[in-house]
Amino acid sequence: MGSARPGNPTTSEGGAQATTADPRGSDGRRGGGERLAKGLAWFSIGLGVPQVLAPGRMNRLIGVDDSRQNRAVMRAMGVRELAGAPGILDRPRPSGFLFARVAGDALDLALLGAALRAKGSARARVAAAAAAVAGVTVLDVIASAKTSRSADPTTGERAVRAHGAITVNRPPDEVYRFWRDVENLPRFMAHLESVHGQEDLRSHWVARAPAGRTVEWDAEVVEDVPGELIAWRSLDGAEVPNSGTVRLAPAPRGGATEVRVDVEHQPPLGAVGAAAARLFGEDPVQQIKDDLRRFKQVIETGEVVRSDGSPDGTRTQRQLHQRHAQPLA
């Protein structure tokens, strides 16, 4: 994640990557990532110290027998935990050390839920981690991804680009027809409220914006090769100029199609720009991945697949705030 370059399409199934050329945006992210990283370092110390000094109490806390031998194990792990902390605290941009930490820890699943749920400040996340005692590693991963993305040395234009790819079990012609009928797009692009085809190549798009607002624009298809490629672009005057391309190719296995999508938008400056950024997804990679996943569900099964925890279907925002897996009232 975060090492994406424009014009370098990923080929993995369901892969996606994004580029941001907006220095303001990345500065904002770096702040959060760094605070999180420092917090983690202190958390390491916080975890390491009691492990070393009070291994017995730690053992009881995590529910293992408090034998002499378990204390020794616990103490040894505390030493390891402490050893990682200075590396993180020393550095202005601690990516490397964080990755070392990740490698040392072994990816922790246990906190995934908690880490994802705790969305607020870095401190809140670390508090959540501390409270759980467990699963520091997932936080490490999140911090690593964030800091290295902001370290991406991209300059120049301010366009936000994202690329995604997925394989669907339908022939290219059918995929082409489905995508070419722009009115299908809102069925899987979560931020779209509606798209109406006008004359042959033009269409009117309505997207949901924060605070119940909508943003509208007109677009046209600028390239159209049946079974292979569709490219579209917003017309002059759009509040958030944007464009996209979908390329289709037969998959190696009979009858399926490789779908590769590139989208791009130019966030305007100022407050509108911030709103637009959110409109097009805070994380364009995540958004395009989600859209492609829903696209696959719709074209393969006819519908967006819903569960009790994610009644609206695949949507990263919803994954962060799951309902419990109980039937809807």
Added chain:
Amino acid sequence: MRANCWMGVHRVEVRDVPDPKILNDGDAIVRVTSTAICGSDLHLFDGYIPTMEKGDVLGHEFMGEVVEVGKGVTRVEVGDRVVVPFPIACGSCLACHRELYSLCENSNPNAGMAEKAWGSSAAGIFGYSHMAGGYAGGQAEYVRVPFADVGPIVIEDDSLSDEQVLFLSDIFPTGYMGAELCDIQPADTVAVWGAGPVGQFAAASAALLGAGQVVVIDRFPYRLRTAAEHAGAQTLNYEEVDVREALRELTAGRGPDACIDAVGMEAHHGSGPIHAYDKVKQGLRMETERPHALRQAITSCRNGGTVSIMGVYGGMVDKFPLGSLMNRSLTIKTGQCHVQRYMRPLLQRIQSGEIDPTFVITHRMPLSEAAQGYDIFRHKQDDCMKVVLNA
């Protein structure tokens, strides 16, 4: 309705929750008549599977009567008696077309979570965490079943009791797949770690598939007795014998041709320091597994043999005998069971009397006593092997 909910580590509670509704056109609502508690549920109960939320409805082994169908459903009807497979599968994606149902590419709306942990996601599973889709489970009076045309198998033969067919939902196919993955040749020795329900069906299936000798390893004598009686297995109590030595003796130094792990992430280890090491690391979430059985299965297997992993693992493992695996040309086969693939042929084996899956059932209780069921099963009290709950 009443449903058994996960309320935190070591806490389940039967509570009032809303009745399920149709959310997708392919859904059915099933009134649950019988449901079971699985070793996999214990991993949730003990808090080792991440992304559980307080209030999640548990249960992935269940059957019952269809009471409502979505407008896209054509192959099951209201009134049908169905057994429902635990992995949720769409039937239309490439994985489903290859009969790899537990890898369905469409049934996990939370695939993004699983990708973070595993690189790619697998199928959604009933009542098995949000990473596996956030689906309410079947330890409940009613349950929503997505893709009703694909998964559930209709039981037309009323002479078969619930108990005879219930385990088609998971453990019989799982044990069977565990054995099938071993590509058993006549006269092969197959060793099975774990004499729980999955191990019992793995051992029985290995015998059905023609193994010359089946060896089952556990520490509970009552479970080992069942394996001896129903699979004709030799048994080893790992608290009494050195398992690797005993297996070498049984195979004159070669080691078993195939080894099946039917234990999973919460294995127990006879030797204190090793158990302590893994338990502390697992407790601190520095590794997510306690892989004692798997380590031993790998190091015991004969050169060039197959290790079939049916026990469930969630994340990362430490001290994995990779050198043994690589240098001795072992093959690893594994997966959540592709249950849909096995339901029909195994139903036939039940109908023909080749096997009666009820032999694993030791406890029957009403759904309202689910909490007690979990407790007894977890502590292997009262010679508990399998708890069936009647809703």
